[in-house]
Structure formats: structure tokens, C-alpha cells
Amino acid sequence: MxxxxxxxxxxxxxxxxxxxxxxxxxxxxxxxxxxxxxxxxxxxxxxxxxxxxxxxxxxxxxxxxxxxxxxRGSQGPTRDQLYEEAKKRNVEGRSSMNKQQLREALGR
The missing domain is CATH 1.10.246 (Serum Albumin; Chain A, Domain 1)
Structure with missing residues (x-):
């Protein structure tokens, strides 16, 4: 001080x-x-x-x-979090998706 x-x-x-x-x-x-x-x-x-x-x-x-x-730059859930949600919903092709693609597949 x-x-x-x-x-x-x-x-x-x-x-x-x-x-x-x-x-x-x-x-x-x-x-x-x-x-x-x-x-x-x-x-x-x-x-x-x-x-x-x-x-x-x-x-x-x-x-x-x-x-x-x-x-300020927060982007919401991480890719891993989105992946886990996609896994629970049985989204096909999730392992090769990037964050944006996972968002879209989950309807976010």
C-alpha cells in the first residue's frame, strides 16, 4: 500500500x-x-x-x-463438456466433431 x-x-x-x-x-x-x-x-x-x-x-x-x-470472452461449456452431453444423447460422429459442431449437434 x-x-x-x-x-x-x-x-x-x-x-x-x-x-x-x-x-x-x-x-x-x-x-x-x-x-x-x-x-x-x-x-x-x-x-x-x-x-x-x-x-x-x-x-x-x-x-x-x-x-x-x-x-468477457467466456465461450460457455468446454468441448469436453459438450462431448459428454453428446455421448449421453448418443450423437453419432461426436468423436470427430469440434466444439462448434458439437454445439450445433446438441442444438445450442
Whole structure:
């Protein structure tokens, strides 16, 4: 945490870091996630001396968004999951199908 941080931001940093570690992030990655999140919140509330345009103009806070950006490219079920469903439904030719073909065969 930067020098002169408030006690609230210190607690926030620790809470986010511990949560990230519980979810399996390395200590280094957990620290990075916590620092970025707290710094963005500091920028949005006017506590930071300098801040990027995206930090101050994002309409949703980090907590409201809940990691939505990190899941932006989500493609739904994996090919293996689709394959298992096709297997249960006895779809013919499933072993040679790619993900898109499996989706189509399952009507997704």
C-alpha cells in the first residue's frame, strides 16, 4: 500500500488479498489484484493524486462489476463438456466433431 493510505484502504487491501489467495492465486498475484483494486477505488473516490481516465470514468465500481471483464470472452461449456452431453444423447460422429459442431449437434 502507498504511504499515507487510510486504515480503511489497508483493511480493504488485506481483505482482497486474502480472498484471492483463498481462491488459489499465488501471493504475488494476490498482492497485484489487491493493489490494483484498491488503487482504482482510491482514484474513483478522489484519494489518489494521479489516476487513469478508465479508473475514474468507469460507471461501475470494482465490487459492482464483480470481475465481469475477466470473463468477457467466456465461450460457455468446454468441448469436453459438450462431448459428454453428446455421448449421453448418443450423437453419432461426436468423436470427430469440434466444439462448434458439437454445439450445433446438441442444438445450442
Amino acid at each position: 502507498p504511504a499515507g493510505s487510510s486504515k480503511k484502504r489497508e483493511r480493504q487491501y488485506e481483505h482482497i488479498k486474502e480472498g484471492a489467495e483463498k481462491r488459489g492465486a499465488s501471493e504475488k498475484r494476490a498482492k497485484e489484484i489487491a493493489a490494483r483494486t484498491v488503487n482504482k477505488e482510491r482514484a474513483r473516490s478522489g484519494e489518489a493524486r494521479t489516476s487513469s481516465k478508465t479508473s475514474t470514468e468507469d460507471p461501475k465500481s470494482s465490487y459492482q462489476r464483480g470481475g465481469q471483464r475477466s470473463h
